[in-house]
Amino acid sequence: MSNNRMRTDVILIGAGIMSATLGTLLKELAPDWEITVFERLADAGDESSNEWNNAGTGHAALCELNYTVEKPDGSIDISKAIKINEQFNVSLQFWSYLVKSKLIDHPQDFIMPLPHMSLVQGEKNVAFLKKRFEALASNPLFEGMEFSDDPKKLQEWVPLIMKDRTLNEPIAATRIESGTDVNFGALTRMLFDHLKRKHVDIRYKHHVDDMKRTSDGSWELKVRNLDSGTVERHVAKFVFIGAGGGSLHLLQKSGIPEGKGIGGFPVSGIFMVCNNPDVVEQHHAKVYGKAKVGAPPMSVPHLDTRFIDNKKSLLFGPFAGFSPKFLKNGSMLDLITSVKPHNLLTMLAAGVKNMSLTNYLIQQVMLSKEQRMEELREFVPSARSEDWDLIVAGQRVQVIKDTEAGGKGTLQFGTEVVSAADGSIAALLGASPGASTAVHVMLEVITRCFPERMTEWEPKIKEMIPSYGVPLMKNPGLLREIHASAARTLGLSEGMPLPMA
Template sequence: MSSVTKTDVILIGAGIMSATLGTLLKELMPDWNIKVFEKLEQAGEESSNEWNNAGTGHAALCELNYTTEKPDGSIDISKAIKINEQFQVSMQFWSYLVNAKLIHNPIDFIMPLPHMSMVQGEADTAFLRKRFEALSSNPLFQGMEFSDDPAKLKEWIPLIMQNRPANEVIAATKIDTGTDVNFGALTRMLFNHLQSKGVDIHYKHSVDNIKRSGDGSWELKVRDLNSGTTENHKAKFVFIGGGGGSLHLLQKTGIPEGKHIGGFPVSGIFMVCNNPEVIEQHHAKVYGKAKVGAPPMSVPHLDTRFIDNKKSLLFGPFAGFSPRFLKTGSLFDLLTSVKPNNVLTMLAAGAKEMSLTKYLIQQVMLSKEKRMEELREFIPNAKIEDWDLVVAGQRVQVIKDTEAGGKGTLQFGTEVITAADGSIAALLGASPGASTAVHVMLEVINKCFPEQVKDWEPRIKEMIPSYGKSLMENPELLLEVHATTAETLGLSKKEPVFS
């Protein structure tokens, strides 16, 4: 039996979630020992990588799936409020890090960019108008504009309005406080900071097994992928933040909270514009409406992106299917995730989600020409030679038994599974994930360190002034947070300038 190395905290996976939790814990408890194990060669290479997600600072400014129409015709904005408030928490924490000089050059990871929703047809225009009225009266969504006037829309979205039939009914909302976030760059910045603070980061290391020790701590069997040697590491607290790889590790822990949970992998494909003249004509993130039967993560959007200090234009996502749980995963991931305790949950989901299965099969079969047809709903005169296909990240949608949905309900969103004693937590699920990372990791801290949280509260409030308060109910605090984060993160400037 090889010797065991003891540490306070182990983080599995070097993505935005582990980066955020590690940074928070290092601020709260500077003398704790923290170790990170990552299978790949560097941080932020899987779901957090800038090419593997939409790069939208999700604040419910443009995503129509966060607002639903109730049976009486009114609009339910409760989810939009929740997501917006959570994004404000991330913005405050990032500002704190910049002000404290723990990370530098926010322009490298966040840019101001208008967020827009766009719909076609009378019915959807009526819905968008009602949504605009419900949101714009709320302080969180101040500054939102609505227009169905073609002349106004030509100013906002010239590329989308080119060559449209004069009689086409089209409407949009626009808000200038939206952002484009490069989560890959931010993740790498945070890990550089953690390394400078003495955090041990082990790349090319795979966690093969995880089990409970007699003393209640967790023992991990970790394999060095370069040498093939294995080591045993022990920690009082473990966070499993391995993206699609988290489900298998959660199952290995054997905690009851991890049972009856399955995962269904969905991959994303984007079209990327290779023509600089076309890229220059668009400056916004424009979200449309999901097709009937399509899952919420496949809402079509035409996005300006800033990657490697260069302006890009992406359209998508088109859903794809691969049984892998990570882009770098195994073809057996889906199969090996089915266990005696979740097989009925998985089968129930299969029976329930026939329309999703059908949708995914249709998406996988799409030719490039068929994808161009969908793009032309946004850019009527798009040319096939101006666009290339890029495979984005794998997302594992959580399947679990819920009271509302019954057995085998597909969950869209981010789920944190925590052991009853708070000694281990795993993050599963997809969007709005990265945008709400700080809020989600504060939840992990609250659940897993209940004794310390009281003492930590003043320090958390220094980093996140709105902690424990609702910004919507404190308009003065909201204005202050908006102004200071915009100033610190360089979002007050309209157009980014690249040297």
């Protein structure tokens, strides 16, 4: 090991969308700060952020039914939908700022306009969808949403889904044109190209083996070069752990009390991708259904138009799978080595509580391709097995912790920031809506970890994100202004010219 300790201001662990976003924000707020990035793979955005490892939905709660729940009195709780929509609007504003400032080019390479739809069958589900539509449609954030239970209208919206369909029960859908398909892999690579031009030190094929506090409160990381095997020590005042499924192990190595008692449960995803261009051309939307009983929220079935490598694709899924790995490129020992004395009881309690999830995962793993095709045919009745292939998507580690509401061993579905009391280190855990809300989440990291800087930085933050600190649902004028600006800058309106590179 080298005896030299290399010092920097900020270390980012993991070259995914979260580190890319945080690094870009910090370079705008504190351009003189030195930043070093460590990534164990050979390139940026190759794990969870990769375009084939996630659904590419710009999550704004426009179509995801699990963000709106029916309360015991029959009313629909839209609070989570409002929260996620507001957070996605923060991302849109930041991306627009980057393009307008010429920090990144060609927005059409990472974001495309695409209608978002919810589709349900059965009398009870149709009644739920109509109530959901009525609760959302009057809110400025969901302006333009349409509802229909008329098969002729649905034929116009989703011809592939309605083709050869036997209508023996009610069917209904909502549709909103302001949805997006986002290629988070492409965006991640664009942001790291920008950071490289800003002289950020990005080290691929480098693995963080360990970390510890130094006497002055900084963090010393033991980093191994995976090509040469050499080990170096790097010291920084602030460390961000944005390593996807690998974040939990690194958080545990930090030893901070805020990381105690937290466990993780990995769930993998499998998608079906259409290999027939004629079929791909018959569908143009992201269409979300309802999760089956016992299924985790991230397993809501959906039929998605995707734009990857400037080519239109069609995916269906996800089917849940199980692997003890915390990363697609991880170790089979990841799950067992994450169990520590401080989270053992929490993990055991979660196992007892989630037997239905365990059974569901076992059933999903055992599915044959033809059984998966039968699930696809609930969306596309005319689907032929030879037109569809299976692809394995990324690993997602769901957070397990003790909560007041859920008690011991509660499985959390969402994204969570864990930070030290002194703000010297922060880690991002969890999954969806993840990447879609990356800018909001990284602003939360900055607020928590650099509170003494916020007064100084606020004007710049408001330049990048005009709605910063303002609830958009209560300011429809600002919301429309932001949407119009994003549409022009990012090319999100039909017939509107894309910005010049």
